[in-house]
Amino acid sequence: MLKEEGFTNTQSYPDRETTVHQLLDGKVQLLASSNTEIPAALKKIGSSMDDVKNAFTMSTDLVYIAFSKGTSPELVARWQDTLDEMKRDGTFAKIYATWLPAEIPPGIFQLVTEEYPPVTFMRDGKPSGFVTDMVREIAARQGIPDNIRLTSWKNAYNMALLHPKVVLFSAERTPERESLFQWVGPVGKNSAILYAKKGSGIRINSLEEAKAIAAIATTTNWFTEQHLKREGFKNLFSSPDPRSNVRQLMNGEVQLAASLKVGMRTLYRKLKSAA
Structure with a gap:
């Protein structure tokens, strides 16, 4: 990997x-x-x-029981139904705790997100944030166990593409993603901004002008990166972690960073406090 x-x-x-x-x-x-x-x-x-x-959690991967090709779909469905029933009645969690007591067992639904305060972040060892709390409340009202996991956006995004019953949050609804997922919301709103380092003297009056910039930091599979690629940008430097974008901008490795208005100030403060 x-x-x-x-x-x-x-x-x-x-x-x-x-x-x-x-x-x-x-x-x-x-x-x-x-x-x-x-x-x-x-x-x-x-x-x-x-x-x-x-x-840092590089990835969260789900483990399956694999049947060989040609196995009766009805048999596979019975196994899946039995496993789901074990998860509902607590048997699965009991077995899991015997062998991996410190781990959260995978539920029928997998709730995944990234570290991006104040939307989603770890606080006191538990995923928190305003969209996290919304998802937790919705899940609780439906009797879905709280198994929210934080990972990189790239990993969470790929999990939702590959596996059934994955809840990915919070995701902007874009033309590229429309047919890839099913949608519930909206749960918020956001503005995508190209940030420059203060004092750099960079002035951008259009996206077309930004194409002439030497390097722009983006986050892998974020809608901001997808939008810039759709507009024909060839000067993007992609990283799986949005904190890397801020670090690259502050270190002068890139001239612009594509990020969201919500959370950018928090990312910058956390970066400075860790320096």
Whole structure:
């Protein structure tokens, strides 16, 4: 996954225990692993989850029971109905908690979003934000368990394209997306803005003028990026995390950043406080 994203700073090791040692000994700064395998690897070398922290969730992937081609659709449907019934009566959650007590089990519906305050963000270890609270309330009124997960927008978007019964929020309704999803809303409104660094002297009077800018930061699969691509822009630098766009703009790596009016100020404040 990292290689596909163009990473060139990875170090590969022959086994998981060696990799964990490299992290704990300070020889590497990050360790790419899954939430299910890292606890066992830490336990094997005499450590625990208290010795590490989640720095960033690269992706959330759903695991299935796969039937071979040619299996009766009626049989597959019976298995699916039985699994859904186990999720409704609590049996599934009980089995899941036996093996993965720290994890939220996947429900019949998967509720996914990204980190973009104040719309969606983590607060006190729990997804929060004004659209998050709306989705949580709607789900509660329908008896749907609160299994909201935060991941990158690219990952959340691809989950909604690939898997059934995925609730993706909050998403702008655009021509490119109209036939890809089914829609409930609106739950808010937003303005897409091209931001320049204060003091840069950049003046843009039209989108056509922006095409002459050397580099514009965009967020992968955001409607802002899709809109600029539709308008024929070739100078876009795409990143999966909107915080990267702000960082690139402040560092002078790009001259403009395509972002949303809601949340831009919060992203900038968080970036400055982390510096």
